[in-house]
Amino acid sequence: MNRELIIAADQGAFNLPDTDWKILSQDAQGKQIDVTVYFREPQSDWKQMSFPIYVSRDSVDAYLVYRRIFPGYRMWNEMGIYQRCVENYVEKSVLNNQSTNNSCMNCHAFCERQGEQMLFHQRGSHNGTYLIDHRQVKKIALERDGKPASFVYPYWHPSGRYVAFSTNETHQDFHLSDENRIEVYDVESDVLIYDTEKERVFSSPLLASMACYETFPNFTPDGNYLLFCSADSVCMPENYRDVRYNLLRVAFDPEDGSIGTQVDTLYNAREAGRSVKFPRVSPDGKRLLYTVSDYGNFSIWHKDADLHMLDLSTGAIDSLPEVNSPDVESYHSWSGNSRWFVFSSRRDDGLFTRPYLVHVNERGQCGKPFLLPQASPDYYECSLFSFNVPEFIHTPVIISKERLVEASRKEDTTTIKHIEGI
Known part of the structure; x- marks a missing residue:
């Protein structure tokens, strides 16, 4: 049976009743909703515009977590990590820096898209990496060669026991005349693995060498491989346009944490002429989504940055023309059903x-991208925030903001001073 829903508005914007929308969208699964908008401007005749809304049979993870921050370069005043339920418009603050002395917070990550097990970093007066298991918080920090260092880009092993991190010494410069406003680059980076049970950090010469910049670690869904990006180290910033990252893979044994001795190349930057970052294997293990740009590893400021997808069974690469735009496409995250x-x-x-x-x-095959819906159609026009590092999760974050603030101020920090294997 075809359903018809008529909504009237006199201010140019309206909301569909929740119950009516749920019934309409459920009935249209695998089909489409035909929409016709009738409108009239003062002293003009009625006009109409029609368009379809395609409704998938496939569900999406219920929650999206992102960092909201003003789009600046060096300074910030207000930022926070927020959780949005995509089944409605309810957004809640996981933690914002108004409660933590305006500290920088970033790089939130979840184990198997579970809100109960996560981590994030804070910089400044509450410096450290915060690992959360339900309502328990552990705060860790890193020293290398007697100097403070930082865990940076993280990825959880599916078992929840290990977390792979990069550790990066990152610099930023401004262009005098370039379509890209700024250049962010590493002068040193390695990949390390943290064992949450034994509270140790270990690596391998394949993951941490002076000859290469290693970064962006990512465990495969079966937990048996570690992917990472690697580029030859060069004199920086003079040669920043010559830095192109390969995508590599090494075996990993979760039973004892041993790292393989042979590296496979999944993306050869020299042959492709571009640089890869943010590798993410779909949860079903069939596809690899990644970001490419002409050079470098900080794609969020590179207008040429696009998403590509590799079919892991055939080796075919899809350049995703239906997804990409003339401007930046960068960080990405899979829903649990792929x-x-x-x-x-x-x-x-x-x-x-x-x-x-x-x-x-x-x-x-990818459909047409659409912007995360908001309750008001002018939400984004009125918002001064960027939404960074969007991560799908299927269960909500349960730890309270108050507990995280308390941990920031009172939790003892475990400082790791020795890295095994290198």
Whole structure:
């Protein structure tokens, strides 16, 4: 039976009743909703515009976590990590820096898309990496060669026992005349692995060498491999345009934490002529989504940055023309059923980073990206925040903001001074 829903408004904007929308969208699964908008401007005739809304049969993870921050370069005043329920418009603060002396907080990550097990970093007066298991918080820090260092880009092992981190010495410079406003680059980086049970950090010469910049670690869904990006180290910043990252893979044994001795190349930057970052294997293990740009590893400020997808069974690469835009496409995250991913893009105005959702069918074909819906149609026009590092989770974050603030101020820090294996 075809359903018809008629909504009237006199201010140019309206909300559909929740109950009516749920019934309508459930009935339309695998089909489409046909929309016709009738409108009239003062002293003009009625006009109409029609368009379809395609409704997938595939569900999407219920929650999206992101960092909201003003799109600046060196300074910040207000930022926070927020959780949004995509089944409605309810957003809650996981932690914001108004409660932590305006500290920088970043790089939130979840184990198997579970809100109960996560981590994030704080910098400044509450410096450290915060590992959360339900309502328990552990705070760790890193020293190398007697000097403070930082865990940076993280990825959880599916078992929850290990976390792979990069550790980066990152610099930033401004262009005098370039379509990209700034250049962010590493002068040193390695990949390390933290064992949450034994509270030790270990690595391998394959993951941490003076000859290469290693970064962006990522465990495969079966937990048996570690992916990472690696580029030859060069004199920086003089040669920043010559830095191109390969995508590599090494075996990993979760039973004892041993790292393999042979490296496989999944993306050869020299042959492709571009640089890869943010490798993410779909939860079903079939596809690898990653970001490419002409050079470097900080794609959020590179207008040429695009998403590509590799079919792991055939080796075919899809350049995703239906997903990419002339501006930045960068960070991305899979939904648990491998049928959706979310990515950050500056396609709207070249300044603000916003989250776009994409459906992926069983053949790996992507639908049209759409902006994360908000209750008000002018939300993004009125917002001065960028949305960074969008991560899907299927269960909500349960630890309270108050507990995280308390941990920031009172939790003892475990400082790790020895890295095994290198």
